Amino acid sequence: MSQKVEELILKFSCDDQPGIVASVASLFSLQGFNIRESSQFEDVTTKRFFMRTLLESVEGPKSLHDVESAFHSIADRYRMDWCLCDGRKKAKVLIAVSQWGHCLNNLLNSWKRGTLPVEIVGVVSNHEEMRSLTEWYSVPYHYLPVTKETKREQEAQILKVMGDAGAELLVLARYMQILSDDLCRALAGRAINIHHSFLPGFKGAKPYHQAYDRGVKLIGATAHYVTAELDEGPIIEQAVERVTHANSPEELVELGRDTEAVVLQRAVRWHAENRILLNGGKTVVFTR
Structure with missing residues (x-):
């Protein structure tokens, strides 16, 4: 049975390019999540982009597996090193x-x-x-x-x-x-x-x-x-x-x-x- 979550933490890095933040925000909006906290950083010497986002479901518990599957398309597009985890798990x-x-x-x-x-x-x-x-x-x-x-x-x-x-x-x-x-x-x-x-x-x-x-x-x-x-x-x-x-x-x-x-x-x-x-x-x- 897929793990159910109401809070998620996404963190990733990838080569910096236009549209990354917009693509991430749009996908999670469609998945029924609201952004509670988000931080971004570009290493200007390596042109590497870093981001951490705390997301909260506005539609009740969600399947972590389903959300990960949906995110794969963006992660693959931008060739991200990424992690998506339960924000309430200690x-x-x-x-x-x-x-x-x-x-x-x-x-x-x-x-x-x-x-x-x-x-x-x-x-x-x-x-x-x-x-x-x-x-x-x-x-x-x-x-x-x-x-x-x-x-x-x-x-x-x-x-x-x-x-x-x-x-x-x-x-x-x-x-x-x-x-x-x-x-x-x-x-x-x-x-x-x-x-x-x-x-x-x-x-x-x-x-x-x-x-x-x-x-x-x-x-x-x-x-x-x-x-x-x-x-x-x-x-x-x-x-x-x-x-x-x-x-x-x-x-x-x-x-x-x-x-x-x-x-x-x-x-x-x-x-x-x-x-x-x-x-x-x-x-x-x-x-x-």
Whole structure:
């Protein structure tokens, strides 16, 4: 039986040319949908057009399959990379964490309050420290220790947990392990990492200490999609915090925690709301 929907989110990219927006609006009007929100962007350097539209049925529940079938003609005409999904369905998320809980706590708290539009289906960790916090929120906790020798098996367990729970997104909330190339490929576009630095500066380990050694006046955090190249994935969101010469490396670490938590939460929200489109090695993010 075809899935019934009353809200749809359409996002696509294609080569820019006349008539795209008019064709999309006309088709959905004929299908009985009203446009509630729409954002467009043209990358003038590549002549690539990006669009995200939130649509609401004015004729009651509609068959998602039928709407997709109708849209194929336009998608094929403009050779779109596109996605059409249920606007009311919450993305299922699995969180990975090690021994730092600030990002995890922020995600769990926002989800519990109903302000983060996801369904958190579990937490995986290579340590036990975050078990009590996770279980306080009544979320399943999966302890998956890892060594260099067991990395492949442990990552297979992560994928199994995701599959069993139906998770669509893996969030690395200060998970201090480098994912293998195979896992990065398996989760392309479905894994978000928070890096405690304003990328592309200070990649890899101990970026706050690197920042201290360089005497920076701003520290930051970067949420990005995970790729096989360490800390090189398409950037989703960033923020900074002002510091001075008087701050020690330990103080930089402490000051950066709130920034990390906020940046990661925004990235997860925007992904869950289908607001992010890939543009080569960059992203287009329609925040509103």
